[in-house]
Amino acid sequence: MTLLPTGAHPVPVDVSLVPELSGLFAPTTAERDIGPLEVVGELPPELDGTYLRNGPNPRFTPIGSYTYPLDGDGMIHAVRIDDGRVSYSNRFVETPALRAEERAGHALWSGLMTMYRPDATEVGAGLAGTRKDLPDINVVRHAGRTLALAEAAPPFALSPELATLGRETFGGALPAGITAHPKIDPRTGELLVFCYGIEAPFLTWSVVGPDGTIRRTPTVVDGVERPTMIHDMAITDRFVVLVVAPYYFDIAAAMSGGSLLTWRPEDGTRIALVPRDGSPTRWLATDAFWCWHLANAFDDGPAPGGAGGAGPGPDGAVVVDYVQWDRPGTDDPADEQHAMLVRARLDLGRGTVVRTPAHDRRVEFPRIDDRVLGRRHDRVATIATRPDDPQLADTLVVTDLAGGHDAHWRAPELALGEPVHLPRPGDPDPGHGWWATLAVDRREDVSWFLVLPADDPAAGPVARVRIPVRVPLGLHGVWLPSNR
Numbered sequence: 001m002t003l004l005p006t007g008a009h010p011v012p013v014d015v016s017l018v019p020e021l022s023g024l025f026a027p028t029t030a031e032r033d034i035g036p037l038e039v040v041g042e043l044p045p046e047l048d049g050t051y052l053r054n055g056p057n058p059r060f061t062p063i064g065s066y067t068y069p070l071d072g073d074g075m076i077h078a079v080r081i082d083d084g085r086v087s088y089s090n091r092f093v094e095t096p097a098l099r100a101e102e103r104a105g106h107a108l109w110s111g112l113m114t115m116y117r118p119d120a121t122e123v124g125a126g127l128a129g130t131r132k133d134l135p136d137i138n139v140v141r142h143a144g145r146t147l148a149l150a151e152a153a154p155p156f157a158l159s160p161e162l163a164t165l166g167r168e169t170f171g172g173a174l175p176a177g178i179t180a181h182p183k184i185d186p187r188t189g190e191l192l193v194f195c196y197g198i199e200a201p202f203l204t205w206s207v208v209g210p211d212g213t214i215r216r217t218p219t220v221v222d223g224v225e226r227p228t229m230i231h232d233m234a235i236t237d238r239f240v241v242l243v244v245a246p247y248y249f250d251i252a253a254a255m256s257g258g259s260l261l262t263w264r265p266e267d268g269t270r271i272a273l274v275p276r277d278g279s280p281t282r283w284l285a286t287d288a289f290w291c292w293h294l295a296n297a298f299d300d301g302p303a304p305g306g307a308g309g310a311g312p313g314p315d316g317a318v319v320v321d322y323v324q325w326d327r328p329g330t331d332d333p334a335d336e337q338h339a340m341l342v343r344a345r346l347d348l349g350r351g352t353v354v355r356t357p358a359h360d361r362r363v364e365f366p367r368i369d370d371r372v373l374g375r376r377h378d379r380v381a382t383i384a385t386r387p388d389d390p391q392l393a394d395t396l397v398v399t400d401l402a403g404g405h406d407a408h409w410r411a412p413e414l415a416l417g418e419p420v421h422l423p424r425p426g427d428p429d430p431g432h433g434w435w436a437t438l439a440v441d442r443r444e445d446v447s448w449f450l451v452l453p454a455d456d457p458a459a460g461p462v463a464r465v466r467i468p469v470r471v472p473l474g475l476h477g478v479w480l481p482s483n484r
């Protein structure tokens with residue numbers, strides 16, 4: 001954490017020294033509406049809806065520091081498919097802090113790793129001393145609300161035209177905010193969320209009903225004694241699943257110029273199974289690993305009879321699929337650690353965690369067909385990074401965890417983003433439909449919305465929608481069929 005002398009002002013960062021501010025990541029300041037777009041190939045006629053994707057996109061040169069992927073203003077990119085016509089739009093998430101910066105014509109809030117907040121002379125009494133909202137990580141729609149999501153902070157609601165409507169606190173019930181990765185239970189329509197805090201309580205979970213009203217106000221997850229960073233979650237019919245790795249906030253160290261976050265592998269990683277009925281949390285411990293993203297989890301029956309007659313307990317097991325890192329990731333190509341897709345089986349009776357890698361590819365951004373979130377699933381889509389650049393992914397990998405094989409499609413001329421599943425309307429089979437991703441062309445300043453058949457991803461895209469501008473590489477997105 002960078003400390004500034006009293007009265008000092010953070011200076012602009014050297015963009016050339018920050019990989020996530022240049023090249024394919026370089027932010028765009030333009031807000032555009034472009035269409036109709038050229039389609040190479042043939043869009044499936046059943047596809048009708050909107051793909052939304054969020055990502056950090058600082059409006060002005062950051063001051064003090066820039067920490068990807070947390071810092072940066074949110075920008076939502078939309079690809080709309082309407083009766084075969086395709087268009088593209090993008091808009092900033094207009095937070096009060098961003099509006100103040102737009103009035104000033106430059107950045108006023110420093111990056112997270114610089115200890116600085118603007119005073120009233122810079123931003124007025126209403127915003128003086130505040131933290132900047134950073135709804136730049138994900139976007140979801142629930143109960144008619146489209147939400148741009150931040151890490152452990154209130155999201156911002158958006159109109160269908162991507163106008164920012166304001167901070168969403170769910171009627172004041174969730175003032176501290178929610179995770180960037182809430183989960184919608186397709187069975188109940190509930191939105192399940194968690195939020196970690198720097199101060200006690202360090203971890204809570206909540207439930208928003210399908211009508212958008214609060215069903216469970218923030219409820220403490222017992223057993224978390226330190227402020228701990230947790231990025232994602234999963235759900236099953238019975239549990240909220242939280243991977244609690246030993247990655248702690250250390251405010252005392254930060255206040256003296258040290259690191260805000262500290263990795264303590266000796267503590268191991270614990271997995272919290274929080275019963276959705278409100279009964280006490282079940283904790284399972286294993287060796288330390290870090291996890292940015294989970295693909296899914298589901299309740300499973302007891303394991304087949306164990307060796308030595310140690311039969312499974314009556315509570316069965318929970319299966320959790322996620323991308324496993326040795327430790328919190330760095331973007332340093334010299335960092336040899338491998339991010340792997342892993343299936344973990346948590347036996348509640350024995351209290352054991354058995355982790356099995358699916359393959360040896362270096363992958364991230366795991367997604368499934370969201371219609372089976374929380375229930376048994378087989379296929380997980382990820383993107384695999386290039387050996388020469390761990391920040392660029394050029395391969396879509398769809399892994400069948402039941403069948404033990406994967407299908408992949410490689411496009412070395414592109415940098416692929418997170419995959420999303422596009423269901424075929426009326427067809428409940430996750431193995432059908434399509435996988436889509438927003439890719440940046442490495443040869444020229446254009447981007448592509450790619451649509452690949454889910455039953456044969458290795459065949460490559462059936463349609464490539466050409467977006468005649470570069471959409472900066474970003475983070476998470478969602479497909480919203482037009483009938484929702």
Ligand SMILES: [Fe+2]
Pocket residue numbers: 137180181231292293475476
């Ligand atoms: Fe994420």
